[in-house]
């Protein structure tokens with residue numbers, strides 16, 4: 307089958323678009339407003355933009371009334387947000403934190419989550435999440451949709467500090483993703499759990515391999531010597 311989304315002529319009963327880009331990571335974004343109210347919400351329109359420096363993005367749809375999401379407004383106003391890793395063990399809390407509640411109601415409390423303060427800002431982080439990325443807000447790009455609901459605030463942030471619970475680091479120094487068990491968003495009401503992995507190396511000539519190792523060694527050296535701020 308084929309269809310053009312702009313023509314609204316999809317022959318299937320439910321739009322398959324979000325099933326065609328899967329699994330999507332879940333940016334479980336914590337933030338704080340100017341009055342000190344905590345906020346937590348999941349976003350699957352999200353991802354990595356680049357790695358040197360590490361940058362991430364999430365896209366928050368407007369409400370049909372035109373109101374913007376707290377996560378986007380808080381990141382802009384305070385200059386900070388945290389990307390918490392969403393895992394299978396925390397899946398019910400992830401879902402509860404998506405509830406639409408007044409800004410002064412904490413999704414941490416609603417979902418029964420313990421919080422810890424970030425190092426570089428007053429943003430709370432999900433204590434039981436194995437990984438936190440403290441992000442400094444960089445920019446907002448508004449992408450106009452064909453309705454208010456389709457309009458998004460695309461928030462970009464730079465990762466300034468990475469926290470990983472040592473329990474999830476293997477003896478070879480790699481993150482134990484099969485132990486972390488991150489969840490991913492699929493189409494419809496479906497999710498997936500990452501519980502297995504496989505490795506592959508891009509084929510390359512010895513010459514290219516030597517150049518690549520030199521670049522990677524340079525980047526590792528830079529990480530060693532670059533202070534956080």
Ligand SMILES: Cc1cc2nc3c(=O)[nH]c(=O)nc-3n(C[C@H](O)[C@H](O)[C@H](O)COP(=O)(O)O)c2cc1C
Nearest residue numbers: 347348349350351365366367375376377404405406
């Ligand atoms: C798994 C999951 C993924 C979601 N992804 C998005 C998303 O990418 N963009 C969005 O605007 N809302 C998304 N939502 C809905 C928001 O989490 C929800 O509207 C939330 O209340 C926003 O909270 P805030 O106003 O506190 O930022 C998602 C919900 C779930 C459960």
